[in-house]
Amino acid sequence: MITNSEIKLIRSLKDKKGRQEHGLFVVEGDKMVREALDSSFRVEKVYRKDDIGEAAMARISMLDSPSPSLAVVRIPADEGDGKYNVKEGLCLALDSVRDPGNLGTIIRLADWFGIECIYASEDTVDSFNPKTIQSTMGAVFRKKVIYCDLARLCRAFSDAGRPVYGTFMDGDNIYSTDLGRDALIVMGNEANGISGPVEALVSRRLHIPSFAKGPTAESLNVAIATAITVSEFRRR
Numbered sequence: 001m002i003t004n005s006e007i008k009l010i011r012s013l014k015d016k017k018g019r020q021e022h023g024l025f026v027v028e029g030d031k032m033v034r035e036a037l038d039s040s041f042r043v044e045k046v047y048r049k050d051d052i053g054e055a056a057m058a059r060i061s062m063l064d065s066p067s068p069s070l071a072v073v074r075i076p077a078d079e080g081d082g083k084y085n086v087k088e089g090l091c092l093a094l095d096s097v098r099d100p101g102n103l104g105t106i107i108r109l110a111d112w113f114g115i116e117c118i119y120a121s122e123d124t125v126d127s128f129n130p131k132t133i134q135s136t137m138g139a140v141f142r143k144k145v146i147y148c149d150l151a152r153l154c155r156a157f158s159d160a161g162r163p164v165y166g167t168f169m170d171g172d173n174i175y176s177t178d179l180g181r182d183a184l185i186v187m188g189n190e191a192n193g194i195s196g197p198v199e200a201l202v203s204r205r206l207h208i209p210s211f212a213k214g215p216t217a218e219s220l221n222v223a224i225a226t227a228i229t230v231s232e233f234r235r236r
Contacts, residue, residue: 002052002060006045010060010072016126023075025128029067032138039141042074062130075128076144083146084153086160089116089182090233093150095198096189097124097222103145104135105223106187111139113230118143119184121150121195150186154201157184164203166194167225171205179233187226 012018013026024044027036036043047070049057057066092115097103103125110118125132127145136143154164165179166186186202188194194202208228210216220228 002056007059014062019128024072025075027133028063028070030069033069033071035138035141036071036073044072046071083148084156086156087117091117091184093184093186094120094124095150095186095194096121100125100129100131101135102223104132106226107136107143108139109227110143113234118145119153120145120147122147151197165206166202168205171207173209174206174232179236187222190222
C-alpha cells in the first residue's frame with residue numbers, strides 16, 4: 001500500500017525545489033531501481049506496481065507510461081569547498097547546459113569513457129532532474145556532477161599546471177591538435193556556447209570541423225559534441 005502523504009512527497013520530487021527540500025530524488029524502471037539498490041546510494045523505499053496497483057503507480061510516476069517499479073533515493077551530501085580540489089585524469093566542465101536529456105547523456109558518456117570528474121556551473125540543469133536521471137541509464141550512480149563556480153575551477157586547474165580546453169567555432173582542428181591526458185574540457189551552453197568569464201580562462205581552443213561539401217547544420221548538439229571530443233582525447 002501507499003499513503004496519500006507518500007504520493008504527495010513523491011510528486012513534489014518532480015521539481016528541483018522539492019528535491020532540495022527533502023534531499024531525495026526518484027528513479028523509475030526495473031533496471032534503474034536495481035542500479036540504485038546495487039549502488040552506494042541510500043534507497044529510502046521501493047514501490048512496485050504489483051504491490052500498490054496500476055492507478056497508484058500512475059499517480060507517482062513521472063514518465064508518460066508508468067514503469068513496473070519506482071525508488072525514492074537520498075541525494076548524496078555536497079562536497080563543499082573540496083569541489084575546487086583539482087582531480088587527476090581527464091575531467092569535464094559543463095557551462096550552463098540546460099537540457100536535462102543532454103546532461104543525462106553526458107553523464108552516461110563520462111561513465112563510458114572513464115571521465116574522472118564532471119563539474120557544472122550553478123545554472124546547469126539539476127543532475128537529479130527525473131529526465132536527466134532516466135537519460136543516464138544508471139550512470140548517475142557511478143558519476144557525480146559537482147556544481148561550482150566554473151571560472152574559479154578553471155583558475156584552479158591553470159594554477160596546478162593543467163590545460164583547460166574549450167570547444168569553439170574558431171578553435172584549432174581537434175583532429176590535428178596535441179591533446180593532453182590530464183586536462184579539463186569545457187563544454188558550453190546549447191545556444192550560446194562557453195560564457196565570457198570562462199572563455200577568458202581557456203588555454204586551448206578546439207573546433208570540431210564539418211566534413212560536408214555543401215550546406216550543413218550550424219552546430220552540433222552539446223551531447224554529441226561532447227562524445228566526439230572525449231572520444232578524440234581517449235583515442236590518442
